[in-house]
Amino acid sequence: MARKIRRSRSGDADLNITSLMDIFTILLVFLLQNYSVTEVKLTPPKGVSLPPSSAQIEPEVLPDITISKDSISFDNTPILTLVGGVVEERYYDQNKTIEPLLKAIREKLATQEYIQQLREKSGATAAPATPEVVDDDGETPEQPGHQILLLAHKEHSFKLIEDVMFTAAAAGISKFKFAVMKND
Amino acid sequence: MAIDRSKIRSVQEPSLSLFPMMNLMCIMIPFLLTSTAFFHLAVIDTQAIVQAEEGPGLEAPEGPIPLDLSLMIGLEGFQLSSSQKIYEGNTQALIPKLGNGEYDFARLRDVLYAIKKDGHENSDTIYIGTAAGISYAAVITVLDYCRDIKLDDGKGGEAAPPPEPAADGEKPVKKGPYLLFNKVFFQKV
Numbered sequence: 001m002a003r004k005i006r007r008s009r010s011g012d013a014d015l016n017i018t019s020l021m022d023i024f025t026i027l028l029v030f031l032l033q034n035y036s037v038t039e040v041k042l043t044p045p046k047g048v049s050l051p052p053s054s055a056q057i058e059p060e061v062l063p064d065i066t067i068s069k070d071s072i073s074f075d076n077t078p079i080l081t082l083v084g085g086v087v088e089e090r091y092y093d094q095n096k097t098i099e100p101l102l103k104a105i106r107e108k109l110a111t112q113e114y115i116q117q118l119r120e121k122s123g124a125t126a127a128p129a130t131p132e133v134v135d136d137d138g139e140t141p142e143q144p145g146h147q148i149l150l151l152a153h154k155e156h157s158f159k160l161i162e163d164v165m166f167t168a169a170a171a172g173i174s175k176f177k178f179a180v181m182k183n184d
Numbered sequence: 185m186a187i188d189r190s191k192i193r194s195v196q197e198p199s200l201s202l203f204p205m206m207n208l209m210c211i212m213i214p215f216l217l218t219s220t221a222f223f224h225l226a227v228i229d230t231q232a233i234v235q236a237e238e239g240p241g242l243e244a245p246e247g248p249i250p251l252d253l254s255l256m257i258g259l260e261g262f263q264l265s266s267s268q269k270i271y272e273g274n275t276q277a278l279i280p281k282l283g284n285g286e287y288d289f290a291r292l293r294d295v296l297y298a299i300k301k302d303g304h305e306n307s308d309t310i311y312i313g314t315a316a317g318i319s320y321a322a323v324i325t326v327l328d329y330c331r332d333i334k335l336d337d338g339k340g341g342e343a344a345p346p347p348e349p350a351a352d353g354e355k356p357v358k359k360g361p362y363l364l365f366n367k368v369f370f371q372k373v
Binding site for chain 2: 017018020021024025027028031032034035036042043044050051052053054055056057058059060149152153154155156157158159160161162165166168169170174175176177178179180181182
């Protein structure tokens with residue numbers, strides 16, 4: 001009995017970590033495959049299943065309109081609830097634009113313009129004017145405030161998407177970027 | 185020939201310590217988890233046509249009049265139209281749905297390619313209108329076919345690339361993802 005006790009005290013218990021290493025190696029390979037070096041990381045919001053597409057243009061940070069299965073939100077602010085995948089008639093005005101959404105976009109644009117004005121004012125007094133930024137094509141790039149990223153659920157009728165687009169167009173935004181799921 | 189037990193004990197190989205490797209893994213995995221994209225998203229650029237306020241009319245553009253190609257996505261199929269002759273000497277081209285009720289995307293691609301090749305190499309604008317009841321996913325698929333020729337035969341294999349024009353001074357066709365009409369405008373019908 002005494003002999004047995006002596007043996008267990010003297011020998012350190014070795015933890016076998018080989019199987020854990022196997023798991024980690026598989027996990028590492030999987031994560032390396034999906035490793036992304038893009039500046040913008042977008043995830044589809046809850047209730048939005050984006051349509052698949054062969055598009056390859058990377059998304060950028062823009063104000064977004066999300067049309068999920070049962071609601072419309074603008075810049076993460078819920079605007080209205082959809083009933084049976086459509087906007088209730090009471091939300092439309094006489095120009096067939098969605099009134100609450102139009103109001104929200106106009107408010108956002110007004111805020112952006114106000115900030116821009118403040119920047120211009122402070123820039124004029126504090127710092128010398130910066131040279132105009134020109135992109136690769138030699139054109140002045142579009143102001144981010146005048147484009148919208150549209151994250152819409154793929155099963156919706158395009159009529160709903162169209163109503164949202166033309167509401168944004170009535171507020172002064174006519175360029176849209178449809179967010180889609182890349183086909184691999 | 186008696187076996188010396190003390191000698192056997194001394195020959196045992198030392199076990200490889202995996203702890204430094206584990207440490208490396210424990211550092212790398214949280215780092216990779218934070219920068220992994222589980223959803224690969226992309227964007228398609230489009231524009232909506234807004235009715236302009238009344239004012240002085242636009243001046244006529246110099247040179248050839250650009251192609252005003254419209255695509256109507258209807259419940260029965262596609263309808264391409266323009267003020268100019270676009271396909272087989274007509275100003276219109278109808279592409280009905282297939283027998284199984286699906287849109288004939290392959291035919292749409294062929295017709296768009298024929299239009300592009302038939303003297304409209306520099307045109308890249310298409311105006312799209314949709315009928316009520318068309319799904320958003322269907323419109324996105326149409327946009328894919330309008331923007332480029334996908335070099336697949338629909339069965340997972342690769343189809344032959346589009347034919348090159350004759351080398352008698354014609355503009356060569358760009359190989360690979362050959363862009364058709366990548367400036368997309370939506371108009372309300």
